[in-house]
Amino acid sequence: MKDLFRPTWAEIDLNSLAYNLKKLKEILGKSRLMFVVKANAYGHGIEEVSLFAQQNRLCDWLGVSSVEEGLLLRQKGIKLPVLVLGSVYPMKNFQAFAEHNLTPTISSLWGVKELDKTAMSLGKKINCHIKIETGMNRIGVSENAFKSIMSFLETSRNVCVQAAYSHFSSADCDRDYSLMQLNLFKKITAPYEKFIERHMANSAGALNFPRARFDMARCGWAAYGYVKGFKPAMSLKSRIVFIKNVKRGAFISYNKSYKAAKNMRVATIPAGYGDGYIRAFSNRGYVLIDGQKCPIVGNITMDMFMADISGLKKAQVGDEVVLMGKSGKEYIGPDFLASLADTIGYEITTLIMSRVPRIYKM
Ligand SMILES: Cc1ncc(COP(=O)(O)O)c(C=O)c1O
Known part of the structure; x- marks a missing residue:
């Protein structure tokens, strides 16, 4: 360990992190794993844990909260697909998404139209994920707005919806509410399931609701090891x-x-x-x-x-x-x-x- 002038430090055990990510992958089976590394990887160091996960092929995607975090990952050599989970504003951010190959979350018809304009002006196709409101009431589109977005995109050559997703508010503490959210998400996305991927689960969702695993799960807390059966990192x-x-x-x-x-x-x-x-x-x-x-x-x-x-x-x-x-x-x-x-x-x-x-x- 390097000498510290002030002996206070956080120790991050990369073996535990690897164990947790492997265990999550095993649990998820065919579903992919997004490792959520926003907010400096919940304090664990976004750069180091992301590079470690990439080098050791421990996840399929990384999830961040802002373009700034995504950009940092690209500057540090991260090649994995990166989803920006936060809302996008101002819309001029879309140019940065295209330039750095980051995937935005879209949660309004306005957003998708602006994304379309940016993609057209840059002459580039941009992928996005659409966030659907099912009970968290943070960001997300209603069923009707989702339909409008999907029909708008039928005519767009510039924007491609890779996935639709939603977020549990209480998967660790309220089974009935979580099942309501899950069923609503299934119902809203069912007409499109052949064309787009779906993801919904955070750590508690992935562990407690196998039906919520869909094509991918987005895990942070269990990956860092603070859930029973995992190793604290x-x-x-x-x-x-x-x-x-x-x-x-x-x-x-x-x-x-x-x-x-x-x-x-x-x-x-x-x-x-x-x-x-x-x-x-x-x-x-x-x-x-x-x-x-x-x-x-x-x-x-x-x-x-x-x-x-x-x-x-x-x-x-x-x-x-x-x-x-x-x-x-x-x-x-x-x-x-x-x-x-x-x-x-x-x-x-x-x-x-x-x-x-x-x-x-x-
Ligand atoms: C949209 C979204 N997905 C996934 C996660 C990961 O949640 P957890 O750390 O509980 O696995 C978060 C974390 O807050 C989130 O905001």
């Missing part, structure tokens, strides 16, 4: 940089939110909300040192926080601290951290800031 680690004895009755950190109930031994750890290790963990979370749980004491500050190491007589400056990940028999996962902060695990990994170096391990 990221750990967040640091080292003790300072140790002190704190007397009973003393306050620790900003705003006096923690008062020592006994004489204690306290470690300072150089990570904080400036790294994405959020303040909501203050006085609630714990870290792992040598397989032992050490409670966070006091408010987490921007760059440092404190943990009670009274139970660890041998702990010393330089010892490794696991903020997220495994140590001995203990494990702190993003979903556990999320439960402390009334959020979801996706937010916990995605928020790990760029100032935290990512170390890739095989």
Whole structure:
């Protein structure tokens, strides 16, 4: 591992990532796998994990949220097909799609007409995927608008619809609602199933609803390993940089939110909300040192926080601290951290800031 001036880093286990992507491919059978790498690959590093997936043929497509992310992938040598999952605006982006061979998501008749104009002016054929509204109410066209788009495109020589797709809102928690979405998507797309491909499932959709696998599934969370049966890819680690004895009755950190109930031994750890290790963990979370749980004491500050190491007589400056990940028999996962902060695990990994170096391990 390269020397760090500040010993706080995120470790990405590429073996686990490979295991997860292979397992998803196996589960999907004939359906293709889109590896969703938007938002810096949920914090795992878009460039590195995408290149790794491409080099090892671990997925068929990559999914990003914006032209900017797609462009970055092309600049780094990604040749795989890339779907931009976000909405397209302004429409002048279409030129960038054509120039860099990125596939846009279209979710309006206006959008498809503008795409047609751009393709015609560039003298290039552009592929697109049409997003259909089935219950997420984020982006997507209604059944009627989808029909209008499909009949408009019958006359277009410039735009080719490769696929229609939709998105589950609650595949991990609401079976009935998901089945309603799935059935609606099937009904809307049935007249066109011979001409275009279809995809609907995210990780939970692909795992919980085999009928939702269609021609492809778009997976992020399971690929990164935070679903039962998969291997977590990221750990967040640091080292003790300072140790002190704190007397009973003393306050620790900003705003006096923690008062020592006994004489204690306290470690300072150089990570904080400036790294994405959020303040909501203050006085609630714990870290792992040598397989032992050490409670966070006091408010987490921007760059440092404190943990009670009274139970660890041998702990010393330089010892490794696991903020997220495994140590001995203990494990702190993003979903556990999320439960402390009334959020979801996706937010916990995605928020790990760029100032935290990512170390890739095989
Ligand atoms: C349109 C779309 N498809 C697929 C995914 C992947 O979802 P997951 O990470 O739950 O597999 C996302 C993620 O938010 C998404 O927005």
